[in-house]
Amino acid sequence: MALVTETGTSRGTGGARQEQAAGKGSGRQTPNVLGGLGGWVWLVLIILPVYYVVITSLKNQSGFFGSNPLAPPTDPTLANYRTVLEADFVQYFVNSVIVTLGSVIPAVAVSFMAAYAVVRGRGRIIASAHTLFLLGLAIPLQATIIPIYFMITRASLYDTLLALILPSIAFAIPISVLILSNFLRDVPRELFESMRLDGCSEFTMMWRLALPLVRPAVVTIAIYNALNVWNGFLFPLILTQSPDKRVLPLSLWAFQDEFTVNIPAVLAAVVLSTLPLVVLYALARRQLVSGLTAGFNK
Amino acid sequence: MSTVLKPKPMMKARGARTEGPSAWMVVPALVFFVTFAVVPLLGVVFLSFTNWNGLGAITWAGLESWQTALTDSVTMNALVVTLKIMVFSLLVQVPISLLLGVFTAGGQRYRAVLAVLYFVPLLLSSAAVAIAFKALLDPNFGMGPGLGIPALAQNWLGNPDLVLFVVIFVIAWQFVPFHTLIYQGGVRQIPASFYEAAQIDGAGRMQQFFHITLPQLKYTIITSSTLMVLGSLAYFDLIFILTAGGPGYATRLLPLHMYLTGFRANDMGAASALGVILVVIGLGLALILQRLGGRNRSASQLEGA
Numbered sequence: 001m002a003l004v005t006e007t008g009t010s011r012g013t014g015g016a017r018q019e020q021a022a023g024k025g026s027g028r029q030t031p032n033v034l035g036g037l038g039g040w041v042w043l044v045l046i047i048l049p050v051y052y053v054v055i056t057s058l059k060n061q062s063g064f065f066g067s068n069p070l071a072p073p074t075d076p077t078l079a080n081y082r083t084v085l086e087a088d089f090v091q092y093f094v095n096s097v098i099v100t101l102g103s104v105i106p107a108v109a110v111s112f113m114a115a116y117a118v119v120r121g122r123g124r125i126i127a128s129a130h131t132l133f134l135l136g137l138a139i140p141l142q143a144t145i146i147p148i149y150f151m152i153t154r155a156s157l158y159d160t161l162l163a164l165i166l167p168s169i170a171f172a173i174p175i176s177v178l179i180l181s182n183f184l185r186d187v188p189r190e191l192f193e194s195m196r197l198d199g200c201s202e203f204t205m206m207w208r209l210a211l212p213l214v215r216p217a218v219v220t221i222a223i224y225n226a227l228n229v230w231n232g233f234l235f236p237l238i239l240t241q242s243p244d245k246r247v248l249p250l251s252l253w254a255f256q257d258e259f260t261v262n263i264p265a266v267l268a269a270v271v272l273s274t275l276p277l278v279v280l281y282a283l284a285r286r287q288l289v290s291g292l293t294a295g296f297n298k
Numbered sequence: 299m300s301t302v303l304k305p306k307p308m309m310k311a312r313g314a315r316t317e318g319p320s321a322w323m324v325v326p327a328l329v330f331f332v333t334f335a336v337v338p339l340l341g342v343v344f345l346s347f348t349n350w351n352g353l354g355a356i357t358w359a360g361l362e363s364w365q366t367a368l369t370d371s372v373t374m375n376a377l378v379v380t381l382k383i384m385v386f387s388l389l390v391q392v393p394i395s396l397l398l399g400v401f402t403a404g405g406q407r408y409r410a411v412l413a414v415l416y417f418v419p420l421l422l423s424s425a426a427v428a429i430a431f432k433a434l435l436d437p438n439f440g441m442g443p444g445l446g447i448p449a450l451a452q453n454w455l456g457n458p459d460l461v462l463f464v465v466i467f468v469i470a471w472q473f474v475p476f477h478t479l480i481y482q483g484g485v486r487q488i489p490a491s492f493y494e495a496a497q498i499d500g501a502g503r504m505q506q507f508f509h510i511t512l513p514q515l516k517y518t519i520i521t522s523s524t525l526m527v528l529g530s531l532a533y534f535d536l537i538f539i540l541t542a543g544g545p546g547y548a549t550r551l552l553p554l555h556m557y558l559t560g561f562r563a564n565d566m567g568a569a570s571a572l573g574v575i576l577v578v579i580g581l582g583l584a585l586i587l588q589r590l591g592g593r594n595r596s597a598s599q600l601e602g603a
Contacts, residue, residue, distance in 0.1 A: 030502070032404075033414075035401055035404075036408075037330055037403050038401070039402075039409065039412050040395065040412075042394070042398060042412075042416070043412055043416070046415060046416060046418060046419060046471070046475075047415065047418075048441070049430050049431065049436075050418060050430075052430070052433070052434050052440075052441065052444075053430045053433075053434075056433065064439065065439065068443070068444055069439050069440055069441065069443060069444035070441065070445060071444075072442030081445075085478065085558070096334070101337070106330075107330075109326075110326040110330060111327055112326040113323040113324070113326060113327065114323065114324045114326075114327035114328070115322040116319060116323060117319050117323035117425050118324065120319050120322070121319045121320070121321065121324070123321055123360065125321040125324065126321055126324050129324045129327070129328045132328070132332075132336065132478040133327075133331065134368045136335055137528075137582050137584075138528065138580060138581055138584030138585075139577055139581060139584075140531040140532050140551055140553070140576050140580040141335055141337065142531075142534060142576070143339075143342060143553075143556070143573040143574070143576040143577045144335065144339055144341070144342050144573065145556075145557070145560075145573075146336035146341075146342060146345055146556075146560050146569055146570050146573060147337070147338035147340075147341030147342050147345060147570075148334065148338050149352070150341065150345070150350075150566075151334075151337070151338065151341070162449050164332075166334055167334045167335075169330050170330045170331050170332070170333065170334030170335045171334070171335065173327050173330060173331045173335075174331070177327065182563075200362065202319035202320070202323070206323075209593035227420065227421070230423070231423030231424065231425075231426075232420070232423075233423065233425050233534075233535035233538075233539075234534055234535060234557075236493075237535075238557075238561060246399065248423070249424070249426070249535070250425070251540070252423070252425045252426060253321025253425055253428055253429075253539060256429060256539075263433050263439070263602070266429060266433070267429070267430065267433060269424045269429055270422075270429055272502060273423065273426060274421055274422050274423075274426055277421040277422075278421055281417070281421055283573060284505075285417075289413075289417065289479060292476075292479050292480075292483075293479050293480065293482055293486070294358065294483055296479075296480045296483065296521060296522075
């Protein structure tokens with residue numbers, strides 16, 4: 001529990017800042033050395049595996065077996081990346097994009113409408129739907145994979161990308177409705193009221209008023225769902241089979257068997273499959289982080 | 299669904315005088331959720347009373363599948379493994395993510411930079427994390443020989459005494475960043491005036507942490523712990539790739555046991571019974587944790603789940 005002491009103190013530094021802002025108190029507290037130290041230690045723990053994956057993916061086979069595993073490659077090579085790209089990686093990438101967009105866009109659209117109805121509407125149907133969604137948060141939905149497999153095979157959807165999309169939409173709904181409705185509740189009633197007096201329909205209000213006001217939340221929930229679907233492994237594992245229907249996480253698993261001892265190539269596939277999300281994170285980090293911190297603290 | 303859709307034209311006819319949207323707006327989400335979550339949920343209960351190998355006909359089997367699932371010693375072992383992973387994950391992840399949340403909520407520039415990097419594991423798929431750690435933990439070509447520390451060159455994934463803790467560490471590595479974010483948001487909602495008042499009274503860092511920060515984070519702790527507990531019932535892909543439940547049955551937790559029973563041993567009936575157990579445990583734990591949040595906040599705490 002040494003960490004408790006370390007970062008226990010770190011709270012104080014935040015306090016010190018506030019104290020400074022207030023311009024009073026018993027002077028500035030000393031910098032929080034222990035808290036800072038703990039923070040750097042955690043950074044090492046986080047970064048070391050990432051560093052290892054990246055440098056290893058740039059080594060050739062003999063470099064991998066011959067050199068220190070944590071030393072950077074002496075002659076970096078992109079050959080592993082070529083190996084991965086030649087092993088139908090592009091196909092898997094496209095499949096992942098199709099499944100992710102195909103799931104996230106409808107999921108966010110139907111969740112937004114539902115959240116709007118939950119916040120603005122009344123009546124038994126809306127109330128029971130809301131309860132059902134909340135219940136969905138408490139149930140490990142993975143427990144339902146066997147009936148889902150049954151339904152997908154009976155519907156002749158087995159081994160199609162649609163088989164991955166349909167349940168992914170359903171599983172994204174509870175958390176999306178929850179977070180979107182938390183944000184929609186903050187839209188002042190008077191705004192709806194004045195639009196209503198102008199004779200606008202509910203649909204217009206949703207589209208013209210609510211959507212622009214909670215756009216950050218919509219983007220957050222879209223990214224959050226995209227992360228989940230992009231990285232999903234269980235549905236692809238049980239609902240697809242042929243290589244041409246493979247999505248990226250499943251392809252990583254398959255590469256393991258295919259490349260066996262060629263660890264650098266497997267790790268190059270790991271890097272390539274993560275790259276799109278790193279780009280997304282770089283572009284929309286603020287949006288995602290602020291939305292998530294707010295969304296779960298309401 | 300026709301009965302649900304019918305009121306729409308009527309509502310429209312009354313036009314702007316009707317307060318609130320009609321129920322049809324909730325229908326698309328409801329249809330998806332009922333079809334691919336509620337129906338399967340009922341289906342798993344039904345299938346637990348049948349015999350099915352995943353391909354052929356489904357036949358009624360009464361309690362046979364339940365008997366198979368419950369008398370199997372592997373099931374008991376899977377329950378124990380699941381419980382261990384759940385408890386240890388909480389013990390490891392709650393303090394670390396709470397402290398990191400508090401740490402990153404501070405305004406210093408270097409902390410903001412660290413927070414950006416802390417988030418990185420969230421971008422990796424469980425498959426990627428598992429493969430990376432498999433390579434990293436390799437006793438010959440991984441981190442152990444790399445750092446030159448013999449103690450780190452263990453057969454981490456092959457030793458039944460060590461493997462569970464390795465799994466708990468990798469889970470923490472993957473999920474602490476997410477919970478750090480939640481705590482960070484929670485800390486930032488604590489009014490600064492609390493700390494100002496405490497400092498005027500001469501409270502030190504530790505006192506501020508234990509008397510202001512920690513009590514104020516009560517609901518954040520419950521939300522985050524609920525997510526962790528329910529999450530530990532869903533760890534599947536990570537462990538499947540990292541250890542496949544082994545060595546032996548050392549890391550075969552309930553969801554994995556269900557998958558292997560259903561899709562490898564082709565006993566969908568017994569696997570469904572395991573699925574039902576999973577649902578019951580999940581619901582039970584969610585209700586208990588929700589109670590801990592107190593009655594007033596109960597609604598919003600369930601929302602946190």
